[in-house]
Amino acid sequence: MIFKIFWRPFGFLRRLLKVESCRITESESLIPLAWTSLIQKLSKAPGIFLLDQRKRFSTMPEIETSQSDSELFSPPSDVRGMTTLDRTAFNKVVTIPVLKVRKEIVNKLMRSLKRAALQRPGIKRVIEDPEDEESRLIMLDPYKILTNDSFEEAELSILKQLNVSPQISKYNLELTYENFKSEEILRAVLPEGQDVTSGFSRVGHIAHLNLRDHQLPFKHLIGQVMIDKNPGITSAVNKINHIDNTYRNFQMEVLYGEENMMTKVRENNYTYEFDFSKVYWNPRLSTEHSRITELLKPGDVLFDVFAGVGPFAIPAAKKNCTVFANDLNPESYKWLLHNCKLNKVDNKVKVFNLDGKDFLQGPVREELMQQLGPLSKERKHAVHIVMNLPAKAIEFLSAFKSLLDGQPCGSELLPIVHCYSFSKDANPAKDVQQQAEAVLGISLDPCSSVHLVRNVAPNKEMLCITFQIPAVILYKNQTLDLENHEDPPPLKRQRTDKAFSEEKTTIA
Numbered sequence: 001m002i003f004k005i006f007w008r009p010f011g012f013l014r015r016l017l018k019v020e021s022c023r024i025t026e027s028e029s030l031i032p033l034a035w036t037s038l039i040q041k042l043s044k045a046p047g048i049f050l051l052d053q054r055k056r057f058s059t060m061p062e063i064e065t066s067q068s069d070s071e072l073f074s075p076p077s078d079v080r081g082m083t084t085l086d087r088t089a090f091n092k093v094v095t096i097p098v099l100k101v102r103k104e105i106v107n108k109l110m111r112s113l114k115r116a117a118l119q120r121p122g123i124k125r126v127i128e129d130p131e132d133e134e135s136r137l138i139m140l141d142p143y144k145i146l147t148n149d150s151f152e153e154a155e156l157s158i159l160k161q162l163n164v165s166p167q168i169s170k171y172n173l174e175l176t177y178e179n180f181k182s183e184e185i186l187r188a189v190l191p192e193g194q195d196v197t198s199g200f201s202r203v204g205h206i207a208h209l210n211l212r213d214h215q216l217p218f219k220h221l222i223g224q225v226m227i228d229k230n231p232g233i234t235s236a237v238n239k240i241n242h243i244d245n246t247y248r249n250f251q252m253e254v255l256y257g258e259e260n261m262m263t264k265v266r267e268n269n270y271t272y273e274f275d276f277s278k279v280y281w282n283p284r285l286s287t288e289h290s291r292i293t294e295l296l297k298p299g300d301v302l303f304d305v306f307a308g309v310g311p312f313a314i315p316a317a318k319k320n321c322t323v324f325a326n327d328l329n330p331e332s333y334k335w336l337l338h339n340c341k342l343n344k345v346d347n348k349v350k351v352f353n354l355d356g357k358d359f360l361q362g363p364v365r366e367e368l369m370q371q372l373g374p375l376s377k378e379r380k381h382a383v384h385i386v387m388n389l390p391a392k393a394i395e396f397l398s399a400f401k402s403l404l405d406g407q408p409c410g411s412e413l414l415p416i417v418h419c420y421s422f423s424k425d426a427n428p429a430k431d432v433q434q435q436a437e438a439v440l441g442i443s444l445d446p447c448s449s450v451h452l453v454r455n456v457a458p459n460k461e462m463l464c465i466t467f468q469i470p471a472v473i474l475y476k477n478q479t480l481d482l483e484n485h486e487d488p489p490p491l492k493r494q495r496t497d498k499a500f501s502e503e504k505t506t507i508a
Contacts, residue, residue, distance in 0.1 A: 072142060073120065075180055075188035082189050085221045087177035090185070097145045098137040098171040100129060105162050106136050112158040116140050116151065122178045127171075137171060182229040190218060197222055200236075201283050203276050204263030207236045209255070223255025234258050237276075252277060267311060268293075270318070272339050274309045278331040281309065285388075288453050288464070289315065292386060292418060296321050299381040301371060303364050303415075305356045305396065306389040309335040310349075317345035324367065326352040326359040356389070360399040372409040383415040390420040390462050394432075397439045400469050408471035408478070415474075418466050420453070428452070428461045436465050440473055 075090045082089065096118065101109055106126055110117065117125050118139035129135040144150060148166035151159070159166050177185070186196045194214050201208040207226045211219055223236030235257035239250050261277040267286050274281065289311045296302060298320040304313045307325035309332055317323045317340070327333050333353040340346040352359055364385070371383055387393040397419060425431035429450040437444050448467035456462050472478045 073175070073180075073184070075185060077188070079185075079188050080192070083218055083221055085224050090175070090177040090180060092175045093172050094142075094175060096142055096171045096173045097140040097168045098127075099140060099164070099166070100132075100135050100137055100169060101162075101164050103134060103136045105164070106138070109158065109162060109164065110138070113138065113140075113155060116145050116155060118142075120179060121181060123173070123175075137169070139171070139173070140168070177228075182225050185225050185229075186218075186222060189221065190215065200226060202230075202233070203281055203283060204265050205232060205234045205258075206261065206263055206276055207233045208252075208276075209236065209238050211238050219253075219255050223257065227257050235260065237261075268315060270311075270314050270343055272309050272311065272314075272335075273342060274335040274339075275331060279309055279329060279335055280332070281311075284454055285311070291451075292384075293319065296384060297381065301367070301381060301383045303359075303367075303383070303385045305359055305364075305385065305387045306393070307336055307351075308332050308388075310339045310343075312386050312388065313349055314339060314343050314345055317348040318343065320348070323349040324352070324363055325349050326354055326356070326363075328353065328355050356387075356393075356396050357399045360396065361403065365403055368404060368415065369406075372404065372413060372415075373406070379413060383413075385415050385417045387417065387419040390422045393419050394421050394435045394439055397436060400440070400474055402474075402476040402478075404475050406475070408475045411468070411471060414468040414471060416466065416468050418464055420462065420464050422456065422460060422462055424460050428463055432463045432465050436467070440470075442470055442473055 072094055076092050079086075079089050099113075110126070118141050119125075123139065125139045127137050127139065129137050145168065148168050151166055156166060180188075183196055190196055191214065195212060197209060197211060197215055207223075207230060209222065209226070211222065215222060219238060223238070226236045227233050236255045237252040238255050240253050261275050262273075263276050264271065264273045265281070265283070266272075267283070268290050272281070292312055293315040296316055296319055300316075300321045302313070302316045302321050302323045304316075304323065304325040307313050307327045310325065313323045313325035313336070323345075325336060327336060330353060333351065337346070337351055340349045340351065350363070352363055354362065368383070371379065387396060389396075397417075400417075419436060421432045421435060423431040423435075429452070432450055433444055433448060436448075444465075444467050447470070448465055451464045451466065453462040453464055
């Protein structure tokens with residue numbers, strides 16, 4: 001084992017005296033620099049280092065304490081531009097302050113030195129003392145502990161209480177690839193000043209990245225780093241085109257790891273299995289799935305027009321709602337059936353493999369005719385229609401025009417629609433409402449609310465507009481009088497621009 005220790009003399013604040021490596025065997029020990037020798041040498045040299053047990057000294061250029069702290073735990077600069085991962089190139093030696101203590105008090109002392117102790121991944125905070133088997137060396141944070149004067153009063157008090165000298169020694173610590181975080185590695189490798197990819201969407205064992213153009217030359221290295229640094233991730237993929245609006249999936253490239261895209265995920269206590277390369281799944285919608293589920297009450301009816309593999313449908317069925325779930329993608333349909341059985345709700349969900357418009361004008365229409373028929377006044381449950389296809393869902397609102405025959409039901413019984421959309425407008429809430437109004441041909445101002453789901457990209461938001469379908473739209477042979485038609489009761493007062501902006505700033 002190679003130990004590199006430098007003993008810093010008390011009060012020598014302006015210089016770091018560097019240490020050269022020396023191999024220590026069990027029969028050897030490190031020798032502190034005697035004050036007399038130190039004084040003699042300081043008058044002749046700006047720095048000293050210990051070579052071996054023969055007490056030979058040599059001079060070397062000093063290292064000023066003004067050296068950038070950010071460089072201390074950064075990978076070596078020569079990894080910049082690396083496209084094929086070489087883990088050994090990240091080896092580096094840094095000088096760390098250490099505190100010598102008796103081994104029997106280490107645990108007690110560490111509780112009081114949490115602030116001062118070194119916190120780095122893969123680095124032990126307590127190591128053996130090569131000089132004394134009865135002692136241990138506690139690694140200290142070099143940003144916080146520069147000298148023994150750097151300890152806080154409470155820390156000095158516990159040191160005194162335990163009879164520990166606050167004298168700081170220096171230890172040359174060898175860092176390796178394992179000791180650096182993924183962000184630190186990529187920041188060192190990618191072109192300086194460019195955005196660094198350190199985040200991704202986790203889908204079971206798969207890390208799903210959306211790399212930018214400047215990151216593509218490093219894509220295989222990035223994928224390898226993501227797998228190395230994230231336990232349980234065995235495959236890293238990159239989306240190479242936009243989501244297909246027909247089936248809501250996209251082509252992807254495996255950057256590193258296994259090719260297997262069959263995966264299992266847990267979301268809100270439900271289990272979903274699917275082939276990620278053939279269906280749509282976004283773990284960042286977990287909160288939205290939960291939000292909609294919380295709006296439902298047992299006995300309610302849910303129509304899920306673009307159901308995917310079931311993240312709305314299955315929780316709703318578990319809540320004892322009657323669910324009609326549809327998806328055009330044959331793969332989504334297959335996995336939707338599978339996940340209903342997996343979560344034991346297959347007897348509560350009717351599953352369809354239709355175009356969204358055909359689903360609305362077929363099964364949805366037939367069920368609404370029954371739900372909103374002559375006996376509807378006795379109905380106490382609500383009807384919800386979820387349309388989660390942000391790129392195109394608003395276009396499907398036209399299917400509600402004159403969808404039903406007969407006399408309109410009471411306004412309080414009208415179906416509630418939750419329709420998703422994207423917006424790049426400066427006022428996204430108003431923009432989404434206007435998009436929906438343009439398709440329906442009627443104002444939704446009194447009976448709608450807009451919820452910010454998430455920020456998709458710079459200046460691009462995903463939103464959900466919720467409203468009750470006006471009877472004048474839903475039923476045939478209704479005269480549309482824009483000035484005098486009866487509106488459904490307000491669901492929630494439309495947010496002002498200011499309120500929406502304030503909500504936007506709180507979204508994580």
